Amino acid sequence: MSEENEKKEKKPTPSQPGMNNNQKQKVPWSEKRCLKAARRFSTQAEWERGAPASYKAAHSHNWVEVCSKHMSEGTVTPMPKKSRPKKAAKKAS
Numbered sequence: 001m002s003e004e005n006e007k008k009e010k011k012p013t014p015s016q017p018g019m020n021n022n023q024k025q026k027v028p029w030s031e032k033r034c035l036k037a038a039r040r041f042s043t044q045a046e047w048e049r050g051a052p053a054s055y056k057a058a059h060s061h062n063w064v065e066v067c068s069k070h071m072s073e074g075t076v077t078p079m080p081k082k083s084r085p086k087k088a089a090k091k092a093s
Contacts, residue, residue: 029057031066038067047071 027033037054041047047068048055058064 029054029061031061031063034058034061034063035067039070041071043071044068 034054034057037051038047038058041050044055044064058067
């Protein structure tokens with residue numbers, strides 16, 4: 001009888017269409033989560049390389065200053081790549 005119950009147990013269905021049961025649901029970045037990720041690093045460059053998703057989220061929500069207060073002085077917040085001016089093409093002479 002217990003074997004029948006085990007067979008009848010349904011597997012959990014994914015919360016989003018197209019997700020496998022092994023995939024985790026995406027959790028939106030909050031200031032608290034970005035700060036927790038940023039605390040593992042001593043410079044913004046390390047943070048950008050070590051946890052790029054939290055770094056990008058902090059930039060898009062303007063949390064970089066708050067999240068990088070603990071980091072060493074002299075670190076500069078780079079402009080996001082989308083807003084950087086394009087380099088002028090070199091003219092061949």
